[in-house]
Amino acid sequence: MARWTGEWLPGTGNGPGASERTAPKWRGETFGLPESGVGSVAGGGARLVALVIDLVLAGLITTLFVRYDVQDVAAMQTFNWWAGVVWAVITTVPVTFFGFTAGMGAVGVRVARLDGATMVGPWRALVRMVLTVVIVPAIVRNIDGRSWLDRVTGTVVIRLR
Template identity: 75%
Template sequence: MARWTGEWLPGAGDGPATADQQAPRWRGERLGLPESGVGSVAGGGSRLLALIVDLVLASLVTAIFVRYDLQDAAVMQTFNLWAGVVWAAISTVSAAFFGFTPAMGMFGIRVARLDGASMVGPWRAAVRMVLTVVLIPAAVRNVDGRSWLDRLTGTVVVRMR
């Protein structure tokens, strides 16, 4: 009987792999992706760094339009709300139409659809953004290096260079 964790934790599942069901040798092998280089599954570190840089970028853009004061909690609450809205807009629009956010482009990673379509599309980008806000679905990854939000939207984050 399979465990409730399914394939999300190492060693989860029905038991050891049989001869016709071998464990993948690298992340993305089951998806037909290369082991390294362009098109291979991006690591979690570059994904996390890209998220942090995108959040900082959103804060900087927000600071142009919204007053901030580190000593005033009410002002900072409003600033943070607007920074979150700016981050959501930057993340959704850029991922939907270009396949990467500004920071993802800087770190050489992008979101790719598994069906081979060139654009991620607005609904997939919006679902990815909402699930990233929740954080847990973005942090839990399977043996292919795909998070819950990748699996739900039929995408994978790959290297561009």
């Protein structure tokens, strides 16, 4: 697959001397991550399932506070807007402090900083949430299995089990 997907971002291995390096044998090798098991780069399927779980959870929480009626367009617009706000909160706050959302915890993945710091931090969590809303940065990955939102924030999603 062609790597037109943003290899100009920092840490992607496309800078000076990149042609002299060999391709990594597994995703995350360039960052010292294991090939499999705990601490290895999480696959796209686990990330997608975690996102779906978080979206469903946001919808369920929203139903506790906002009326929904599939026959009423205005009510559904209000419900969807509030569900989006709830999703933003239940993804940004836990990732800031703990590195994972409820959905990520359920599938056994978490966000880790490449610099080794324990907390992801508020700006990284907020940027990840905003770029996830845009969708494309969350889908497009490089050879290390990191999406644009991972590369912009200096993070990687790893397996917990």
